[in-house]
Amino acid sequence: MGTRIELHLFGKxxxxxxxxxxxxxxxxxxxxxxxxxxxxxxxxxxxxxxxPCRVDDPILLDALVEIEAAYxxxxxxxxxxxxxxxxGAGWEAVRFDERQGDIEASQPLAFDFGGxxxxxxxxxxxxxxxxxxxxxxxxxxxxxxIAVVGEHPLxxxxxxxxxxxxxxxxxxxxxxxxxxxLSISSTVGAGANAPARAPMIRPADGTPVxxxxxxxxxxxxxxxxxxxxTALLVADDAQARDLLxxxxxxxxxxxxxxxxxxxxxAYEVALQ
Amino acid sequence: xTDKDFDLTRRAFLDGVLKATAGAGMSAAAxxxxxxxxxxxxQSDRVRLGVIGTGDRGRxxxxxxxxxxxxxxxxxxxxxxxxxxxxxALVPGNTPAFADHRAMLDARGIDAVVVATPLDMHARHTLxxxxxxxxxxxxxxxxxxxxxxxxxxxxxxxxKKVLQIGHQRMFHPTYLNALRRAKAGEIGExxxxxxxxxxxTSWRRPIPPxxxxxxxxxxxxxxxxxxxxxxxxxxQLQIGNWFLDAVPTRVIGSGSICFWKDGREVYDHVAxxxxxxxxxxxxxxxxxxxxxxxxxxxxxxxxxTIEPELGRIYQEVPPKVLALQRMQEDVKRGHKxxxxxxxATWFPELPVTTPGESxxxxxxxxxxxxxxxxGEAVRAGKPLPGMLAQAYQASVASLLGEQAMDRGxxxxxxxxxxxx
Numbered sequence: 296m297g298t299r300i301e302l303h304l305f306g307k308x309x310x311x312x313x314x315x316x317x318x319x320x321x322x323x324x325x326x327x328x329x330x331x332x333x334x335x336x337x338x339x340x341x342x343x344x345x346x347p348c349r350v351d352d353p354i355l356l357d358a359l360v361e362i363e364a365a366y367x368x369x370x371x372x373x374x375x376x377x378x379x380x381x382x383g384a385g386w387e388a389v390r391f392d393e394r395q396g397d398i399e400a401s402q403p404l405a406f407d408f409g410g411x412x413x414x415x416x417x418x419x420x421x422x423x424x425x426x427x428x429x430x431x432x433x434x435x436x437x438x439x440x441i442a443v444v445g446e447h448p449l450x451x452x453x454x455x456x457x458x459x460x461x462x463x464x465x466x467x468x469x470x471x472x473x474x475x476x477l478s479i480s481s482t483v484g485a486g487a488n489a490p491a492r493a494p495m496i497r498p499a500d501g502t503p504v505x506x507x508x509x510x511x512x513x514x515x516x517x518x519x520x521x522x523x524x525t526a527l528l529v530a531d532d533a534q535a536r537d538l539l540x541x542x543x544x545x546x547x548x549x550x551x552x553x554x555x556x557x558x559x560x561a562y563e564v565a566l567q
Numbered sequence: 568x569t570d571k572d573f574d575l576t577r578r579a580f581l582d583g584v585l586k587a588t589a590g591a592g593m594s595a596a597a598x599x600x601x602x603x604x605x606x607x608x609x610q611s612d613r614v615r616l617g618v619i620g621t622g623d624r625g626r627x628x629x630x631x632x633x634x635x636x637x638x639x640x641x642x643x644x645x646x647x648x649x650x651x652x653x654x655x656a657l658v659p660g661n662t663p664a665f666a667d668h669r670a671m672l673d674a675r676g677i678d679a680v681v682v683a684t685p686l687d688m689h690a691r692h693t694l695x696x697x698x699x700x701x702x703x704x705x706x707x708x709x710x711x712x713x714x715x716x717x718x719x720x721x722x723x724x725x726x727k728k729v730l731q732i733g734h735q736r737m738f739h740p741t742y743l744n745a746l747r748r749a750k751a752g753e754i755g756e757x758x759x760x761x762x763x764x765x766x767x768t769s770w771r772r773p774i775p776p777x778x779x780x781x782x783x784x785x786x787x788x789x790x791x792x793x794x795x796x797x798x799x800x801x802x803q804l805q806i807g808n809w810f811l812d813a814v815p816t817r818v819i820g821s822g823s824i825c826f827w828k829d830g831r832e833v834y835d836h837v838a839x840x841x842x843x844x845x846x847x848x849x850x851x852x853x854x855x856x857x858x859x860x861x862x863x864x865x866x867x868x869x870x871x872t873i874e875p876e877l878g879r880i881y882q883e884v885p886p887k888v889l890a891l892q893r894m895q896e897d898v899k900r901g902h903k904x905x906x907x908x909x910x911a912t913w914f915p916e917l918p919v920t921t922p923g924e925s926x927x928x929x930x931x932x933x934x935x936x937x938x939x940x941x942g943e944a945v946r947a948g949k950p951l952p953g954m955l956a957q958a959y960q961a962s963v964a965s966l967l968g969e970q971a972m973d974r975g976x977x978x979x980x981x982x983x984x985x986x987x
Contacts, residue, residue, distance in 0.1 A: 303891055449903045454904070455905065455907075456908075
């Protein structure tokens with residue numbers, strides 16, 4: 296996944312629970328990575344060759360099921376098959392039978408799960424921890440994907456402050472999490488300008504998002520939080536307004552293009 | 568810069584060297600730097616240096632000598648009058664100037680010689696100076712042949728005179744700090760160093776009236792130089808030996824005149840692999856028609872990488888989130904605080920391009936410290952510890968690399984070298 300994942304468990308130390316969560320994360324990485332041979336690279340090879348594929352890896356299959364649901368929920372604004380180099384490539388070109396695991400595409404395309412993979416991995420790790428009886432845990436992948444199990448060990452929610460991407464000493468957003476996941480997407484700030492970092496692109500036309508923007512999404516599931524923060528980042532103003540209005544306490548978008556340090560829209564201020 | 572500013576900068580530089588050399592294992596790994604930085608050079612009774620060779624490099628050395636607290640330029644020598652005239656302009660008007668180095672040695676009045684002549688002259692000038700009972704500071708590389716390098720070492724030992732070779736990185740706070748952090752295990756076991764010195768230049772200088780191509784562009788001709796190997800690679804081979812704490816077991820390489828087909832005799836492209844005990848490697852390239860990757864040594868360990876020219880250290884694993892470590896401490900103390908966390912941190916697996924952490928820059932010319940150290944060594948009649956072995960081994964490695972490329976064969980490390 297190219298990132299550091301931290302698991303902070305509270306209460307009685309349960310080594311088996313930690314090991315189980317770690318295995319869950321590594322299993323997702325093994326299945327979804329495109330940086331070494333995996334179920335995903337095998338699928339991509341078939342789809343790029345214009346061939347159908349039967350997905351028999353249960354983790355990849357679950358991820359595709361999740362993505363199919365997310366694609367609709369995010370109005371098509373999250374698309375792990377979109378590609379700047381291949382206009383028209385995207386989930387719209389995919390035909391997926393989740394019962395059989397059959398997948399094919401009407402044009403060559405390949406999946407890159409990116410940040411979705413981190414949220415998906417955290418979900419499975421949290422599921423594993425809960426199954427082991429863990430009631431209080433904080434997990435993060437890098438600093439852009441966070442998930443919490445239960446409440447803070449001292450009671451109540453987990454208080455989290457997201458720094459302003461351009462002025463890290465300032466707080467952009469305060470949140471309190473309980474049994475929830477948080478995803479942050481940004482075109483600015485630490486890591487956003489890393490030379491080899493893939494740009495965020497609009498699925499509709501494959502163009503990169505150049506606006507200075509940060510989005511935050513909270514959801515019960517990390518994969519869905521990742522989908523929503525990405526969708527909010529690439530959405531135009533009208534699309535963003537629609538997505539934000541549906542869950543104003545859990546979705547946030549900050550635009551720094553015009554006014555470097557201020558949210559661009561009044562409704563975004565209100566959401567804070 | 569005012570004298571006060573200079574004093575402060577100098578002090579900060581020395582503090583940087585001392586701080587860098589204070590780590591575990593550093594007194595053994597860089598004893599010369601410790602000795603040089605610990606010395607409190609006297610401003611009176613300066614060590615008198617005669618500089619042979621006052622071209623660009625020689626004049627740079629003169630400027631650094633003049634900054635020291637314990638050395639002075641007591642004579643200058645060059646057989647090319649325009650260079651000698653430029654040197655005269657840097658020193659007091661009554662400083663003796665010579666066109667022939669023998670005349671300078673015979674005139675006495677100096678304690679030591681600084682050799683900044685073309686490479687093939689180093690051995691002769693050094694041996695002549697020892698013959699005159701003088702100590703020697705000589706530019707790197709040591710000499711044109713391994714036999715001459717060895718002869719210089721042996722003559723230094725036999726005559727009990729100091730021989731110091733100019734490797735400024737051995738005094739550079741950034742390099743010393745890099746070594747300290749490597750010794751502390753911060754980048755794990757070092758298994759490979761990938762080094763390059765890439766320039767986009769012909770390396771050919773215009774010929775002034777009264778001179779000729781072979782004299783001015785001596786670096787391009789084999790009788791005087793091994794080109795990229797002795798003029799550039801020797802610096803980085805010293806770094807390789809230093810950080811790998813060993814000398815190579817053998818070297819393989821390929822060299823060619825690939826781009827500058829202008830009558831030069833030395834390679835303008837070299838690529839070599841130096842093998843070290845335990846399967847470790849120093850992988851080196853140098854060329855003269857592409858500067859994209861410039862000059863760097865990538866010191867690669869199991870836990871991280873150091874790039875000293877850039878002054879950066881990189882960890883293989885991203886660092887822990889400090890805010891989460893603090894949260895753990897808070898919970899133990901029964902204290903609940905907001906966790907500041909969040910930012911775009913997704914990086915693809917390869918290549919990982921992270922900004923790393925600064926090693927700290929040296930803002931002072933380490934060549935000055937070399938001369939202060941040399942001045943103290945001359946006063947004591949004892950060389951700075953450890954320096955000559957490093958320089959000798961680096962020069963041998965550079966010349967051995969030339970042999971490997973010329974012969975198209977792996978060249979084992981010589982077994983008949985002088986013991987330093």
